Amino acid sequence: MRVRTMKWVDGPLVSSPLPLFRSAYSLLEILVVIVVLSAMLMIIFVTLAGVMRIEKAEEAAHQRMVDIANIGDQFRSDVGQALNAPRQWGQYEAGPTCLILEHGNDTHIVYQWYKRKLTRLHIQAGITVPRLMPGSERAQFSVTDTRQCRLRLAADDGPSDRFPSDITVALGGERR
Numbered sequence: 001m002r003v004r005t006m007k008w009v010d011g012p013l014v015s016s017p018l019p020l021f022r023s024a025y026s027l028l029e030i031l032v033v034i035v036v037l038s039a040m041l042m043i044i045f046v047t048l049a050g051v052m053r054i055e056k057a058e059e060a061a062h063q064r065m066v067d068i069a070n071i072g073d074q075f076r077s078d079v080g081q082a083l084n085a086p087r088q089w090g091q092y093e094a095g096p097t098c099l100i101l102e103h104g105n106d107t108h109i110v111y112q113w114y115k116r117k118l119t120r121l122h123i124q125a126g127i128t129v130p131r132l133m134p135g136s137e138r139a140q141f142s143v144t145d146t147r148q149c150r151l152r153l154a155a156d157d158g159p160s161d162r163f164p165s166d167i168t169v170a171l172g173g174e175r176r
Helices: 027-081
Strands: 004-008 012-019 098-104 107-114 117-122 127-132 136-143 148-154 167-170
Touching: 004 167, 027 098, 027 117, 027 136, 027 167, 098 136, 098 148, 107 136, 107 167
Parallel strands: none
Antiparallel strands: 004 012, 098 107, 107 117, 117 127, 136 148, 148 167
16 A cells, blocks of 8 residues: 655645555564464474373383383293292292292292282292392283193283283293
8 A cells, every 4th residue: 555645845745655665563563473483382392292292102112012022031931941830839829929930950930929010039049039020010920720821911000901911831841
């Protein structure tokens, strides 16, 4: 839009056009730009926070899989080399929270779920070497009539049936 003003030029009033650009911004225009930039920064911040939360959950899931794989490898090795899974040995009694494996030569392996921790005890000639297994999985043991040992690992921070991992191994399978 062109605005015309009147000027005196050696005689009668003459109209002349004003320049079509302005030399400054109004306070309202600056405020609108600040609000738009603030909204954009807020969206970027919320998006980054969501991405970080997803990355943290993915990292926890990956660590859970690695822990279960490590526990499973050790469990398969121990059960595969075992001669027997007695119901009771010394102060230990087999049940859903305890598994006893006899390896011969006065050697026993005891898996125990106690105080929210899975512990593996290697006991040989009265010397006990404890090993705290990784992860925060709830462990449940069972031995079937067909000489199979089962370890069920479930997330300890939720319901027991939430993504359980079952590891079943034939007792003495590696000795055959």
